[in-house]
Amino acid sequence: MTGYLNLILRLTIWFLLTADISWANSLMGVAVALLLPRGATNVGRLRDWLRTLGEVVVAIPQAYKEAFEIMLWPHRYEVVTVNRAKPRRSPSLIFLDIFLITFTPKTIVQRYRQQGWYEVHRIQREETP
Known part of the structure; x- marks a missing residue:
């Protein structure tokens, strides 16, 4: 469950930084959130x-x-x-x-x-x- 919350946190930061919630930007955000290393x-x-x-x-x-x-x-x-x-x-x-x-x-x-x-x-x- 906390993995999902971590993903949501990363996506929220992505959307705050890019200020764009289009489909293309959302897909890029998901890709970046999944590719970022996890400690x-x-x-x-x-x-x-x-x-x-x-x-x-x-x-x-x-x-x-x-x-x-x-x-x-x-x-x-x-x-x-x-x-x-x-x-x-x-x-x-x-x-x-x-x-x-x-x-x-x-x-x-x-x-x-x-x-x-x-x-x-x-x-x-x-x-x-």
């Missing part, structure tokens, strides 16, 4: 995949909300935080976590540390002490 690493549990995909659905309206906030009110302050990654994450799930953090307009992942930490740059309206 022999932990593929992740189905429950983790479903939870992360649910977080993607929630992140879309949050991204719109944050975009409007940035347009309406100035965000003059920046902060860099270090957030702990969820335990036992496969490389694909780590990629999705980084994608989710970076998808919202107020945050971007600057670096992922192999020890399981994300450095996240965030803008905010008010200065924190």
Whole structure:
């Protein structure tokens, strides 16, 4: 099952990069997704995949909300935080976590540390002490 989710993830990235869902481009995307090498690493549990995909659905309206906030009110302050990654994450799930953090307009992942930490740059309206 996680193999299908990995294929869907690769196709989604393909469609986001090409911005074309024609039949020819879809066939090329499937070919590329199948030809890309697969690592022999932990593929992740189905429950983790479903939870992360649910977080993607929630992140879309949050991204719109944050975009409007940035347009309406100035965000003059920046902060860099270090957030702990969820335990036992496969490389694909780590990629999705980084994608989710970076998808919202107020945050971007600057670096992922192999020890399981994300450095996240965030803008905010008010200065924190």
